[in-house]
Amino acid sequence: MKRDILYGVMAEFKTPTELVEAARATEHAGYKKFDAYSPFPIEELSDAVGFHKNGVPLVVLIAGIIGCLSGYALQYWISVIAYPINVGGRPMHSWPSFVVVTFEVTILFAGVSAVLGMLALNGLPMPYHPVFNVPRFALASKDRFFLIIFYSDPKFDLASTTKFLQAMGPRSISEVPG
Amino acid sequence: MKIEETRKREDGCPGKHEKLDLATARARLEKTKGPEFWRSLEELAGSDEFREMMHREFPKGASEWVDAVSRRGFMKLMGASLAMAGMTACTKQPLEPIVPYVKQPEELVPGRPMFYATAFELAGYASPVLVESHMYRPTKVEGNEQHSASLGGTDIYAQASILGMYDPDRSQTITNMGDERTWGSFVSAIRGPLSVQKGLKGAGIRLLTQTVSSPTLADQVKAFLAVYPEAKWHVYEPVNRDNVLEGARMAFGQPVETRYDFSKADIILSLDADFLSPGFPGSIRYARDYAKRRNPDSGTMNRMYVVESNPSATGAKADHRLVLRTSDIERFVSSIAAGSTGNNPYPLDMEGEAKFFKAMATDLAGHRGSSIVIVGDHQPAFVHAFAHAWNAQLQNVGTTVFYTDPVDAHPVNQAESLKELVADMRGGKVDVLVILGGNPAYDAPADFGFADLLKSGSVPLRIHHGLYQDETAELCHWHVNAAHYLESWGDARAYDGTVSIVQPLIAPLYSGRSAIEFVATLAGGSEVNGHELVQAYWKKQHSGADFDTFWRKSLHDGWVEGTGFAPKSLIAKATAPTATPASPPGIEINFRHDPSIYDGRFANNGWLQELPKPMSKLTWDSALLVSPATAKQLNLETKDLAELELNGKKVKAPVWIQAGHADNCVTVSLGYGRWRAGRAGTGAGFNMYELRYSATPWVANGAVISNTGAKYVLASTQGYQTMETQDGGDRPLVQTRSLEEYRKEPNFATEEEPPAELTLYPGYDYKKEPYAWGMTIDLNACVGCNNCIIACQSENNIPIVGKEQVNRGRHMHWLRVDAYYQGDRENPKAYFQPVPCMQCENAPCELVCPVGATVHSSEGLNDMVYNRCVGTRYCSNNCPYKVRRFNFLLFQDWETPQLKMMRNPDVTVRSRGVMEKCTYCVQRINHKRIDAEREDRLIADGELETACQQSCPADAIVFGNINDPNSRVAQLKAGARNYSLLADLNTRPRTTYLAEIRNPNPELEA
Amino acid sequence: MQIFHRSTNTISRATIFGAVFVVGVLLWVAINFQRSPYVTYAGVARPQPAPFSHQHHVAALGIDCRYCHTSVEKSSFAGIPPTKTCMNCHAQIWTGAPMLEPVRNSFKTGESLVWNRVNDLPDYVYFDHSIHINKGVGCNTCHGEVDRMPLMYNQASLQMEWCLDCHRAPEKNLRPREQVFNMRYQQPSKDVPVKFDGKEYVDQLTLGQDLATKYRLRSEMDITSCSTCHR
């Protein structure tokens, strides 16, 4: 735990365009560990910060398949195996009647997994985070755009990194304590 | 076990009550052994908490029958929250006491019912019955298969008598001016007056009974009269057979009972005789014989002509029905009588009457010796006399018509008899009036003012002996609570004279005294016991060493050998018509006993009150039946509150427009509007006795009817009474053809049955199991007597719901009898169709139940699992036959101990919020199956009968195993007339119908 | 500004998993509660007016079940002995025993003994002793080793799943009819085979199946139909 030392250096921008350019520049400069914060989703930003593999769809797919199978299995087991009983002269395994519930369970599993998966992959909930130590970061949920280069980046060096950020003409630069 | 026996309930959850309920009541009962067994109940009955318990939560009016719900409902709610806690239906069960005998009676096998033969008596005529008894509690009345007057059939009154016995409103004590007294104090109290009378040879004593056919009771009365020679015995019943009696006197100069044999009758002419309906002497046997002869496949199908004013069940079965006012029927008959003699003073209108007469007369003439002319009790003496002559002329006497001694032990003109009594009372000649049963204060002719006479105090000592603290008891000094026939020893004659010994199934719940004991006491006997009295009498009749065998046999069989009356050969004298030539103008009122509650004596019997009347399907009420035309002319609408005026007397009554009713006359039913009947009877309907005068007991002319403008709620159980829908559609619910058409095209009914392979799914194979249950209902045989409804109600613990709930469409009958009218409203054809659960093989109800509370058994029963039902009512919506019934509120009475004792322990008592329906009496199936399996055999055909089938007088319902091709039901289903209701829905019902075939006279078919 | 302390991250995740866990436990508890003796009374002796010992009467004295439960073979209800039955013997022996006071008293006064029902089914369930006896279901199959119960208790849960367990595979429990009342009957095994019409059986299933055919047991579909027990 590097509690005493830095978490990173953060630059504040006024427009999404500046932020996206800054991010691209940062990646260009060879920085690996950095991130950008914006008050609303910016398509260009994610690959600007070098984020490419998004795990959510896979999670949802798997959950959906599981839901589908378990939904049908449940009904089959109950009506054919657990307590087979003649209902209105229909066969025990009246599959057409089982379609609806199977579908609903599929959706349920997939939907829930989409939300939980997203949160999990994002590492949320995380009420405490170093970036919140920066007072102006509160604006990140309003109208300001932030770029942070992490201390953990091999290329990180307080002086040079700060200078590097300065070059992009941000509103302000602040050191983020760990 | 006793608990299980008495408190079957579908729902273990809600709180079991702490206070004295039947559990503890029974507990106390079982304490003592055999003979004393019942004493403890008497003691119990004495106890305050028992009284308190019985008077607890009695709703005031029938409509509030369900309103004792709240507290229990709340407890159920509590139960609910508990149930939620767990995963299963039921939370922890409380400890349940189980109470053995101290000494157990030998014959008793706990858990198995026993059957005893006895007889139910109505207006002097006995219907022989077997009574099912569980742990010495009578629970169900069944017909006595062996007895020629029953052949297994019963009528609604006999069926409902069980409820009559357990009726918590029955008089429970002896009272003097309303204060409770003991039997001892009563006996000592009357000793004085009686000894005074001794001196006067009893000149001041008057005994008023109902029709008495009991040899023993008659003997008792004679004995009493021997002690008090000057005393007089009067007889009165509001629904009496004076006309029949007078007719017999007219024809034979002596009182004679007429008996018919419909099994030999090809042509039947009924002159206003509703001989297929309960209340008509012998109706049970007659229905059976009629139905047998009605079979279109037999080749000897009978044909029936009915002349009547008010549509009756018999009229509905008629092949030809002539609608005439009651008085016009006499004119019609007179005309026939005069017909032979040149110029006829009674012209017939050529169109209807003459045509009808001609065809009918030739038909009758063509069947000498195999026809019957039968006359209704409402017809004047002349019509009866003429019928006797006619039957003689048709050579029916001795083949289809028989004359015997009267069943009535004291055949007097009852109106006259009562008139004398009233005169004596007026004249102050009466010091002691003993009213033995009956309720003259309510039902005596209006012009006698009997009630006022009682009030006036012109009779210093008035004693009433009866089942209820009724209108008459109220006006008597002493009331002695009578014992119900199921509680007492006695005897009575069936319509053919055969005597049945009446034996008790339970000791008097309220230590009531039977009439026999009562009279014996009056005659001076001290502490007399019915058993001894009856035995004593029969010892006289059957002296000899073998008396015990004779006695045991009589008790066992249910009748006394060789007591049936032998036919007499009598020649009827010709008689001259008495009617006025022209039919009198003005509107006529017909007075009829009510189809459900008879003359009012059953007014407090909830089952009968809620029993739909055969034709109108009305419950809980008496309506003013009017023909459509007359209604228009008087501008009356159904459910208008009309006012009848007769000789200045005014009575209100709700209007019911009755298709097929005669014009210019209305029909009212007696027995309603009682003010001291009990919780069910008091206040229901309107009292028509107020308009009934001694001179015009059955039909009165000159009524004035006006519309009060007010509306009145009439609760009918049938939504719509024709098979034609307003859009011109015609639904073939009752399949019917004439005999000729049927012969031409026998399979007309079965055409629309879809082929089995039509269904997408492979059907379930019911051949796997030994049994597959099925039922047929022969619409030809069904006479709409409603007996099956009550039988089902009694067998299956079906609650009643009260008028208000019936009106909301929430009646609970598992089996209903639909009545449909077809064609011309002035004189439509009418059909009966009993509708139980169809037990569909492709049951639509099962498919939609989310919790699987209604599913199929392997033997093809459509099981209804009450304790699984959550009450979505989806099954009922999806049931095309609408045979499912739902407990919208807590309809069952969980509180009244008597009603608990009445219940069938083999059937779960349903609670609030669950669906229920006909189960094919699955409890009976299970019992029979287990018995058979124990003996390692299959259930024999006919061994197993459903409740409706068992007591059907017409034998219209047949139930059995359709996997056995030789079973009766399988045979019937194979027959041509067999068809399924709404077959095109492919529900594959197990209950099917045999189409109705009419046998009209070709001459009249035009 | 920072609202939450560092630790809240761990706490928040812990709570999420905690919640899932807690719910699981609750379900588990609920499911087991329903089957616990607290609900089913299984193995719990009820308070009774007299401390009647089946062990003593059956095992020690060798009294047959049917001596007291008279109707067990012909009726749905096995029958519970009237006081008279007790007094048949206890008029002679243990006449002074204080624990029998209630019995003597009942006989004197005609006041019934009020026992507490031990094997108590819900009122909407219809059980028939006679048919089970006749199909070769032994007393102790359901009632347990009554002859080793000083105080009576119900061994089985008497819950529907328990009934179904046998109704779905009766052969697991059938025995020759003559063995039904044998409290010490042992299911066939290599060392203790069971004889049934001539044949020797060493395992229950074969015996059960043969008995099932011999005694004409109804099909499984048939005896698991609702109306078999619910009416």
Next chain:
Amino acid sequence: MSEPNKVESGLVQAPVIEPGHTFATVTDQISSIVLTRPVSNGWVFGFGLSFLLTMGMLYAIGYLFIKGVGIWGVNIPVGWGFAIVNFVWWIGIGHAGTLISAILLLLRQSWRNSINRFAEAMTLFAVSCAGLFPILHLGRPWLAYWLFPIPNTMQYWPQFRSPLVWDVFAVSTYATISALFWFIGLIPDLATLRDRTDNRGLKIVYGMLAMGWRGSARHWARYETAYLLLAGLATPLVLSVHTVVSFDFAVGIVPGWHTTIFPPYFVAGAIYSGFAMVLMLAIPIRKFYGLEDFITERHLENSAMVMLATGLIVGYGYVIEAFMNWYAGDPNEGFVLWNRLHGPYALSYYALLFCNLVLPQVLWIRKFRVKPFWLFLISLDILVGMWLERFVIVVVSLHRDFLTSSWGMYYPTRWDWMTYIGTIGLFLSLMFLFVRILPMISIFEMRTLLPEAEVKSE
């Protein structure tokens, strides 16, 4: 993101957001409603009133549990009455929310951004109102859990051929998914509120709910995917839900129920009534909270067009239904039509035709599409009409079916009414609370609509 202010399809439309707004103004104006705006008397009155109705409902329910469903008008043959009518009605209303948030999202209809939040809220509340009825209408409501496949000592299970079980799964799934959808939509805005408010307590509450959202680019990426996938799942779901509801009837054999047209026409009807409800909420809200800038004429007009379209589909449904009644050549089917036109409940049928078919046609005229007052009235009319439609389907079909002997009538009791009106009260109370404690318009999605949200690439 699409260009909202462009002129679309030739004809001039109002913008989805009035010009002159910046990230800051949007953020402040919307969040201020929650954070700084004082409670107005209007709000207190409105909430108080609807809360009162809710209490009435609770009373009715209490009495229901004590007495049984018999206190309602239901009977044999009409086993289902108001309860099911209301159930279907409410579920239907719910559909618009999901439609707006999911389907319009997939269709990239950016104008949805300003109404989806409270539309979704509406969905949730409507569904919870709907969810009450199936439980209440049971004879033994405390056993409702038997409809779920829960392991039990009876070893007995739900019967999966019953549409009611399908309902249970469909509706509960629908409720869950909608709730999740709504919640993840809220996360970024909760973060905003967390950062905006000065009240420490609120900071903690919103902070907890925001789960430490900080707007990281990676988070946004996954967030968008999840949101999109959820929308993709919710779309077939919402269609399935009312289809399943229609199965409750279509699977039955009752004439008037047993119809193949039901699924599409139920779904259309649902959206129809749903949009009506959206407008009935949006119109007053935008007025009282001065949100005309965000909920513009454009939104009103688009919603009106959707109503017009779905209304026509529903109309088509009526026509086909009637046609089939005749074409089937089955006397029972034929009678259904006759009974609707001439039976004792004919009035309700004519009324529904007028409300759903005739009156809404005025929406062809632009004036009625954009004038809030008229739109409000028309929406009201549609809601009434759709309620009547369900009444006709449920009650009028049941009261006269196959056997003339078992025909009957249905009369709702005061308890039926109390419960129905009560749920409206419940719905409104929840709505009132919602607008006070959560941003009723999605702030972050509004930001994306602003011109300055464009990333200009040189």
